[in-house]
Amino acid sequence: MKKLVTTVLLAASLALFAGCKTKTPPQPPQQEQQPTGDVSGVNDAVVGDETAMAGPSGELLSKRIIYFDFDRADIRADSQSVAAAHAQYLSKNPSQKVRLEGHADERGSREYNIGLGERRGQAVRRALLLQGVAEAQLSTVSYGEERPAVAGSDEQAYALNRRVEIVYLK
């Protein structure tokens, strides 16, 4: 059943973006990704399998990263215009989806940092929703401190790693 759903979705997305120029073949689901045993009640996060694309360009729209202060999840004044530009673009292009990837710096507990990254992703999600983007266009994922943008254990590295990346999806 799940395999069928995945196949149908893949087929649908292929049909939808058949005219797209920059096409990457969709990743075939690996065998290991098929759950074994009874997983009724498992709502597959199919959105995670969608591949990233270049997305729109422009002075603000080409900026895809929103940075955060230590232990904070509110969008700073210097990032409001970036969030607003993406909100405007997405509300004009209601079939375009984005994934909001939240991250934390390396300090503190790993699973708690997953929570902090999610809180940041949700802050950007709420800002976009308030500015007219539809819920169906947005998904969030938190990597906590697991996928740093840069290596290093200093304030500069921490500041670059506390972020939400706006990933445009095919």
Add this chain to the structure above:
Amino acid sequence: MKKLATSLLILFGAASPAFAQLKLTITQGVTDPINIAVVPFARAVPADGGTDVAAIIQRDLESSGRFKGMPRTDMLGAPTTKAEVDIAGWKQQRNDYVVVGRVSALSNGDVAVKAELINLLTGLSMMDKTWTVKPASMRKAAHRVADEIYKLIIGVPGAFDTRIAYVSVDGKPPNQKYQLIVADADGENALAILTRDRPLMSPAWSPDGTKLAYVSFENRVSSVWVQDIFTTQRSRVSARAGINGAPTWSPDGRKLALTLSGSNGNLDIYLLDLSNQQLTRLTDDPGIDTEANFAPDGSAIYFTSDRPGSPQIYRLGLGSGERPKRVTFTGTYNARPRVSPDGKQLAVLTLDNGAYRIGIQDLATGTMSILSKGRQDESPSFAPNGAMVILAGRERGQGILQTVSIDGQTSFKLNADAGEVREPVWGPYLK
């Protein structure tokens, strides 16, 4: 073990990736250790495969911090039975105990490891025992001898014949390789049971030591998996919308407590029955609730919650109508609780004078003591005998593993020869 190695070879084939090997260094011992001479055992060449049983026993005992082994160069003789031991002579060399033994090959291909422990104060034998193993399990036999000696002298079981699991990471961000590794408690016999190019985190041992639950981002989003460490067979047990994280086993091994967020991003703790996938919500709070860990009797969970404004530890009794009660009041940051095997202490990640360190809180008195000395320590996990805690630290920008005795007096570290290692979890006693 051989079986595991074989199936791993089949799994990865010729492309089997190299992974970090650990090197154990004893960094700090007690000021007044018990002096023990572990005399080289009589060998059975070639059946013993070159394994130096006495060296493994000595290193195990020293790694506990309670013992100081006599250097071989100082030994006057090489007795292999009690009858050959000159009690007065070894005692005069300031030894408290002597261990002697012999390895012999049996006709069926097995190897017998016979070890004797002599108390030099009384001159009496405390142990005269033989362990029979396959030649491939010589190290295991040595760990068992060390466990027995530790128990006879210290009074609590040793935890040398146990396993640890950890995550190893190679490469520079954002192109990193993640591996889930199972090794002996001394870092030897390390084997990767899973390799992914997206993050793996939060390994947790099943109470019977046969499985690991963990989080994988292999689908770009998080999901929780359970994997048999012997067959390497795995199944996905939670891939719901939002976060699937922080799995931990109930003491009966039938349920997992885990953290789910749903698509609205509110992290709460749930109980997943592995037999029927039934999900029960345990916490419901707009703050971050995560990192559950069961009390050993299964009557309660301890977890991290930032409902008071900063992360703190709460306890939730699992009887009906019980409410979460705050447990930690020292400092502004306490997270990742792990309950000691006797249920009396909590190991936590705590912010101590600007540094992230491991603290031990006495659950009866509420007193917190700081166990580790690093600036970025994390992921504490108790040894099954409760005498040591393994944790992750940083050294020159790389993640390393470290164990510290529960009194903070002794420690040893496990460095990887390549890449970094993190999130160690100490497995249970094996049946």
